[in-house]
Amino acid sequence: MNIHGKNFIGNELSALSGTSSNLYDINSGEALSGDFYHATSDEVSSALSLANRAFLVYKQISQNKRADFLDTIAEEIMNLGDELVVRTMSESNLPRPRIEGERGRTVGQLKMFATLLRDGSWVEASIDTALPDRQPLPRNDLRKMLRPLGVVSVFEASNFPLAFSCAGGDTASALAAGCPVIVKAHSSHSGTSELVAGAIIKAVKKCDMPNGVFSMVHGSGRTVGQQIVMDEAVKAVGFTGSTLGGMNLFDIANKRKTPIPVFAEMGSINPCVFLPSALNDTKKLAASYAFSITLGSGQFCTNPGLILAIKSEKLEEFKKDLATEITGTKPAVMLSRGIQESYETNKDAAIKQHGISIIAQSLEKNSISEGKPVVASVDAVEFINNHKLQEEVFGPYSLLVECEDAKQLDAVVSCLEGQLTGTVMGEAEEIAQYSDLIYNLENKCGRLLFNSVPTGVEVCHSMQHGGPFPAATDSRFTSVGSGAIKRFVRPVCFQDCPTSILPDELKDENPLNIQRLLNSEYTKSTV
Amino acid sequence: MNIHGKNFIGNELSALSGTSSNLYDINSGEALSGDFYHATSDEVSSALSLANRAFLVYKQISQNKRADFLDTIAEEIMNLGDELVVRTMSESNLPRPRIEGERGRTVGQLKMFATLLRDGSWVEASIDTALPDRQPLPRNDLRKMLRPLGVVSVFEASNFPLAFSCAGGDTASALAAGCPVIVKAHSSHSGTSELVAGAIIKAVKKCDMPNGVFSMVHGSGRTVGQQIVMDEAVKAVGFTGSTLGGMNLFDIANKRKTPIPVFAEMGSINPCVFLPSALNDTKKLAASYAFSITLGSGQFCTNPGLILAIKSEKLEEFKKDLATEITGTKPAVMLSRGIQESYETNKDAAIKQHGISIIAQSLEKNSISEGKPVVASVDAVEFINNHKLQEEVFGPYSLLVECEDAKQLDAVVSCLEGQLTGTVMGEAEEIAQYSDLIYNLENKCGRLLFNSVPTGVEVCHSMQHGGPFPAATDSRFTSVGSGAIKRFVRPVCFQDCPTSILPDELKDENPLNIQRLLNSEYTKSTV
Secondary structure, three states, rough: OOOOOOOEEEEEEEOOOOOEOOOOOOOOOOEOOEEEEEEHHHHHHHHHHHHHHHHHHOOOOOOHHHHHHHHHHHHHHHOHHHHHHHHHHHHOOHHHHHHHHHHHHHHHHHHHHHHHHOOOOHOOEEOOOOOOOOOOOOOEEEEEEEEEEEEEEEEOOOOOOOOOOOOOOHHHHHHHHHEEEEEOOOOOHHHHHHHHHHHHHHHHHHHHOOOOOEEEEEEOOHHHHHHHHHHEEEEEEEEEEHHHHHHHHHHHHHHOOOOEEEEEOOOOOOEEEEEHHHHHHHHHHHHHHHHHHHHHHHHOOOOOOOEEEEEEEHHHHHHHHHHHHHHOOOOOOOOOOHHHHHHHHHHHHHOOOOOOEEEEEEOOOOOEEEEEOEEEEEEEHHHOOOHHHHHOOOOEEEEEEEEHHHHHHHHHHOHHHHHHHEEEEOOOHHHHHHHHHHHHHOOOOOEEEEEEOOOOOOOOOOOOOOOOOOOOOOOOOOOOOOOHHOOOOOOOOEEOOOOOOOOOOOOOOOOOOOOOOOOEEEEOOOO | OOOOOOOOOOOOOOOOOOOOOOOOOOOOEEOOOOOOOOOHHHHHHHHHHHHHHHHHHHOOOOOOHHHHHHHHHHHHHHHOOOOHHHHHHHHHHOHHHHHHHHHHHHHHHHHHHHHHHOOOHHHOOOOEEOOOOOOOOOOEEEEEEEEOOOOOEEEOOOEEEEEEEEOOHHHHHHHHHHOOEEOOOOOOOOHHHHHHHHHHHHHHHHHHOOOOOOEEOOOOHHHHHHHHHHHOEEEEEEEOOOOOHHHHHHHHHHOOOOOOEEEEEEEOOOOEOHHHHHHHHHHHHHHHHHHHHHHHHHHOOOOOOEEEEEEOOOHHHHHHHHHHHHHHOOOOOOOOOHHHHHHHHHHHEEEOOOOOOEEEEEEOOOOOOOOOOOOEEEEEHHHHOHHHHOOOOOOOEEEEEEEEOOOHHHHHHHHHHHHHHHHEEEHHHHHOOOOHHHHHOOEEEEEEEEEEOEEEOOOOOOOOEEEOOOOOEOOOOOOOHHHHHHHHHHEEEEOOOOOOOOHHHOOOOOOOOOEEOOEEEEEOOOO
């Protein structure tokens, strides 16, 4: 395995810096191959100016050709073969099936966007034809569609080294939208990123895409990341990670000469409301929630970190059953030493809060790099009065909030911050009775689930992965699913535009055969 | 005419403050009826808490009932009869036909949103049905649609006392979206706002809408406005006005505990590129541009404040023809003394810049409250190097930038800030030759016009009124046209949701008969 550690400045490799960093296998402590050169300010500038020039060409490339480009990236990622899987495993401590699954999702996302582009209807084309004889004033010919924003800056996530990283959802959706991308590689899986970036550059060349449509740089968020986000060439930012990191980018982006949107997906504790009827089968419920809480060592943004229920004998049974499940769980290695340390610190701080009781802890750890599952409980009044209990503990931790009655349950929902997901467990008739509470919960989240666990995010048209602040900086957009492309476009109206200049999507003959809103009617017909 | 000057706190009138202000007729200097009581902090809090409670009810009201509500508001505005027209004329100094036209547009906007709601398809419903047998994992039933954000704060505009004010586009689109509205009345036309607010409250009662779905308060932006935008109940802000005012709200909104979107439509100088062939008929061109520059005393956000052209004999002819047109123009009274004073100050500052030559000034003013039309010219190099020349002079002022050649013309386009509109004048074949320049201009604006003047904004589906910063704070949205409703909604995904809780838009039988994306296909069919 030959990892060069260089930056991808458009199609060129570059390593001008004297500063570099290495990676170690968290388990063995052995050094992994590759010195990763932190990009210099000049290298970052070159990537930005290449991207800016590439935009003028790339935005004019047809949707079909962009689709071919995305498919080719997917192919080139698969062509990396087992080398990619092995490297990602050693950098992330994630097991083979998870990495293979994640590679499948990454490639699947690229292909989904390719399919979306070939269909073409996502551009929301709208045509109002001229009414020259209208009184008192004629109407011009007006045609609107979504057009790319410009260069997009993508920050890799630590917990999805493939699906939310170099060629992950942010990159795939930005490239699909017609935007060049500059990726800031994550320092915990830089080798994985290098392999994937190499695959993307192969696709750039194969598909004859403009040099600069893709770059990837190594370095710290404070220097390299900040330089990218501050640059006027950049028109949007995609980020998945901590609230601190996301808000730092958000603040920088809003203080620029021209503010830009930052799509930061940050913390979420994903409240799960157990209505009384949910507790009919406490064993089954406990098994499914213990599984979801500890899945991937709890390192999912949709991990069920909060359970809300009304006190009852059945709830006591559930607690016992959950304790049995958790006590028998084997701790798993976390993504990195940093994440494992944060987990211990945050979990310890959480369980030291006033009124917290431990329901159960897992088996003891076999190695320091593991994260030990813990579930705790607290009274509703304590929860409402202590905002600290709403802070995400990233890892296999969950808190049960015990309410006196339905009214108090509603009060707890009312005090919640914004979330990615909200879950309701209960039988259909009881759900109908709790409609006010459920619509209250809806105001707090992006996805509302019923009788399921929040982990597991489907990549499809109807997915919403994003929610009210602080779960995400902008609840109006999603980072997963085909809707993710909408983050990197804006509507442009063409008034009385000659056919020679008009994008194909808006031409009279509808050459792409897309769905359009033509004089207030949805149709694929010609003008 | 009986103007009470009170605040509308939900359905109640309230005047608890000792502070009030009056309005004067700018022409006669005579006091207009009405002492306008600045809302107290308690009154604002009451309006906010009523709105927050109203949201939980209002968001569940069907689209059809919301449509009836909007239609009733339109009716009640018309029922105000000539009293409204006369009051608006004396507060705005705008002539009767303009006010009657603007009332028509205001009522038309309300009815357009009612029609949009009755059609219902705007919610972007998307359904991916369950695949229980899918391998390796089943797919849940996922259904997504746009749902209202919550309470919206609307700031009235000075230049559209009806169409961008109390029941203007922001209010109409927010109410249509399912969001309660709190309007901060503009101090220059508070009586107009009171009459319209009264009409809205009549409609609230007639349609049995929840108390608090609409409130309107008087007072300063610094106190009353800031209190509203800081309040956690408020989820979005609509604003049309100065860059200073818009950016102040934008900064406040981003520093809140939970940042919220601010849709501020601010300054734009609306560049118009004259390709050489546009100068074939200089007389006609000069007449149409002189008309557009001086229309409504230049107080339109799409006023053509910048003309870009390549030096030629024909351009000299155009300058002479434009001078003839402008010199013969009669100055008109501006919206308010404040706006007239700002115009004089900004225009004087602009024409004192290095390298500026006056092409023409209009006839002398008959009264101090008029704004005197002025057109000036400058060399491209001066323009590129002096950013001050890109600042909007709100009023009947326009600047011609003279370029040496096509390359310099492109350089001028490249240095432009974001704009609401960009216009290209020229014959079709020449336009095709300048495609690179035109796509460059597209990056700078929200609407790209051909062979027209930018003034005149159609209210329809395909309109985009908004553009890259600083024309607007968020280029991805429009404040005019049916798309304006998208500012006040966010997608919510319902996973495995029981029918009893599922919104009608997402039900199997498609009871509203709306367009949906059902398993990747656009259709009105049932599931």
